[in-house]
Amino acid sequence: MGRKKNTTVELDRENDIAPGLVAKTKKRLVVAGGRSHPELVAAVAAALGTEIAPVEHRTFASGELYARFEVSIRGCDLFIIQSFGDPINEWLMETLIMLDAAKRASAKRITVVAPYYPYARQDKKGRGREPISARLVADMLKVAGADRVMSVDLHAAQIQGFFDGPVDHLFAKPVLLQHFEESLTAEDRATLTIVSPDMGRVRVADTWSDSLDAPLAIIHKRRDPKVANQVSVHEIVGTVDGRTCLLVDDMIDTGGTIVKAAQALKANGARKVIVAATHAIFSDPASERLQDSAIDEVVVTDTIPLSAARRFPGLRILPIAPLLATAIRQVFEDGSVTSMFDGAA
Numbered sequence: 001m002g003r004k005k006n007t008t009v010e011l012d013r014e015n016d017i018a019p020g021l022v023a024k025t026k027k028r029l030v031v032a033g034g035r036s037h038p039e040l041v042a043a044v045a046a047a048l049g050t051e052i053a054p055v056e057h058r059t060f061a062s063g064e065l066y067a068r069f070e071v072s073i074r075g076c077d078l079f080i081i082q083s084f085g086d087p088i089n090e091w092l093m094e095t096l097i098m099l100d101a102a103k104r105a106s107a108k109r110i111t112v113v114a115p116y117y118p119y120a121r122q123d124k125k126g127r128g129r130e131p132i133s134a135r136l137v138a139d140m141l142k143v144a145g146a147d148r149v150m151s152v153d154l155h156a157a158q159i160q161g162f163f164d165g166p167v168d169h170l171f172a173k174p175v176l177l178q179h180f181e182e183s184l185t186a187e188d189r190a191t192l193t194i195v196s197p198d199m200g201r202v203r204v205a206d207t208w209s210d211s212l213d214a215p216l217a218i219i220h221k222r223r224d225p226k227v228a229n230q231v232s233v234h235e236i237v238g239t240v241d242g243r244t245c246l247l248v249d250d251m252i253d254t255g256g257t258i259v260k261a262a263q264a265l266k267a268n269g270a271r272k273v274i275v276a277a278t279h280a281i282f283s284d285p286a287s288e289r290l291q292d293s294a295i296d297e298v299v300v301t302d303t304i305p306l307s308a309a310r311r312f313p314g315l316r317i318l319p320i321a322p323l324l325a326t327a328i329r330q331v332f333e334d335g336s337v338t339s340m341f342d343g344a345a
Contacts, residue, residue: 007021007022007024008020008021008022009021009022025075027077027332028075028076028077029048029050029076029077029079029328029329029332030050030053030073030076030077030078030079030107031044031045031048031050031051031052031053031079031081031328032052032053032055032069032073032078032079032080032081032098032102033052033055033080033081033082034057034067034080034081034082034083034091034094034095034098035057035091035094036082036083036084036085036091036094036305037081037082037083037085037115037302037304037305039302039305040081040083040115040302040303040305040320040321040324041081043319043321044081044113044321044324044325044328046321047321047322047324047325047326048325048328048329053069053070053071053073053078054069054070054071055067055068055069055070055098056068056069056070057094065090065093065094065097066097067094067097067098067101068101069101069102069105072105073102073105073106073107074105074106074107075106075107075108076107076108077107077108077109077111077332078102078107078108078109078110078111079111079113079150079328079332080095080098080099080102080110080111080112080113081113081115081324082094082095082098082112082113082114083114083115083116083303083304083305084114084116084117084118084304085116085281085304085305086283088118088119091118092118092137092140095112095114095141095144096140096141096144097144099112099141099144099145099146100144100145102145103144103145109147109148110145110146110147110148111146111147111148111149111150111328111331112141112146112148112149112150113150113151113324113328114149114150114151115151115152115279115303115304115320115324116151116152116251116279116281116303116304117134117137117149117151117154117155117159118137119133119134119136119137120134120154120155120156120159121134121155122134123135123155123156123158123159123162124156124158134156134159134162135162137162138159138162138163138164139162141163142163142164142165146163146165147165147166148165148166148167148168148331149163149165149166149167149168150167150168150170150324150327150328150331151167151168151169151170152170152171152172152278152279152301152303152320152323152324153170153171153172153250153251153278153279154169154250155250155251157169168327168331168337170323170324170327170337170340170341171341172278172301172303172320172323173204173207173208173211173341174323174340174341175301175318175319175320175322175323176248176276176278176299176301176318177208177211177212179299179316179318180212180246180274180276180299181212184244187244188244188272189212191242191243191244191271192212192214192243192244192246193214193215193216193217193238193239193240193243193244193245193246194208194209194212194214194215194216194217194246194248195216195217195218195219195238195240195245195246195247195248195261195265196216196217196218196219196248197219197221197247197248197249197257197258197261198219198220198221198257199218199220201248201249201250202216202218204248204250205218205248208246208248212246214246215238215239216238217236217237217238217239217240217245218236218237218238219235219236219237219261219264219265220235220236220237221257221260221261236264236265236268240265240268240269240270241268241269241270242269242270242271243269243270243271244270244271244272244274245262245265245270245272245273245274246274246276247261247262247265247273247274247275247276248276248277249275249276249277249278250277250278250279251277251278251279251280251281252275252277252279252280252281252282252286252290252298252300253281253282253283253286254283254284254285254286254289255282255285255286255287255289255290256289258275258277258289258290258295259289259290259292259294259295262275262292262294262295263292263294265294266294272296273294273295273296274295274296274297274298274299275290275295275297275298275299276299276300277298277299277300278300278301278303279300279301279303279304280300280301280302280303280304280306280310280317281304282304282306282310286310287309287310287311287312290312290314290315291312291313291314295314296314297314297316298314298315298316299315299316299318300315300316300317300318301317301318301319301320302317302318302319302320302321303320323340326340327340
């Protein structure tokens with residue numbers, strides 16, 4: 001069969017209509033991925049009921065990266081999925097190169113799906129002459145060709161304002177919450193207390209407290225700004241004696257904060273400590289630390305790939321792909337991402 005002809009529009013000066021052609025084009029959702037987390041890309045594509053667009057990736061002997069879309073993506077709504085685990089800088093550069101390739105291949109709209117936003121903890125100046133790297137990353141994504149960014153549990157909400165375009169801030173809480181609603185025993189539910197590991201996560205912990213109808217406790221800690229990953233826990237605000245404590249945080253890096261918080265809870269009489277976090281960065285020696293006797297269970301999502309060497313007994317990994325797929329479909333169909341989180345996004 002021959003291709004259908006375009007409809008012609010005649011010049012209409014009276015109604016200010018220019019002459020031209022009207023093509024019967026249809027929107028096309030295309031999913032592509034970087035090399036950081038292929039399992040997640042495959043899971044998202046499967047949840048959407050589509051295949052992954054083939055991309056040729058190369059790393060040259062000099063360390064330079066290369067990416068080329070092997071099929072036409074002209075006019076498509078492209079979603080590039082890239083997680084930012086180790087090595088974070090290589091995956092960031094790969095994302096920028098893919099964006100440039102997609103822009104030059106005439107993709108109509110390009111969305112970067114970054115479940116874990118890189119450099120999210122460098123969101124403000126704590127001391128003079130420091131960078132605001134989270135803003136720099138947003139600028140680079142925009143210049144490279146990103147029209148939109150999608151991420152899960154940003155370390156600081158203001159990062160949304162760093163990107164000059166729409167940002168879809170998703171929350172892993174529904175995924176984690178469903179797990180705990182199904183797995184907590186009757187005794188755990190009766191003695192449950194939600195614990196914020198620091199003052200910065202109180203707002204998030206408070207929403208957990210409302211959702212699980214459990215009291216809130218807060219751990220006050222002090223960190224030396226000149227020494228990385230060094231935390232000293234001071235006091236606990238709230239009752240934890242004889243309680244099942246659910247520690248909620250957005251990420252676990254080296255595990256120092258969480259382990260000291262768990263130890264403080266157990267020292268104050270907690271009967272059980274469960275840790276819930278979205279991003280399992282698990283920089284060494286996190287896996288060893290998290291096996292501390294003060295922690296009974298660790299529950300995370302797979303926004304960042306975890307090698308077998310970094311997994312341990314007592315670790316539970318929940319899939320984030322269904323959440324990402326739902327959000328991608330909402331964006332593609334011009335639906336509401338906010339409706340996924342009861343108006344909170």
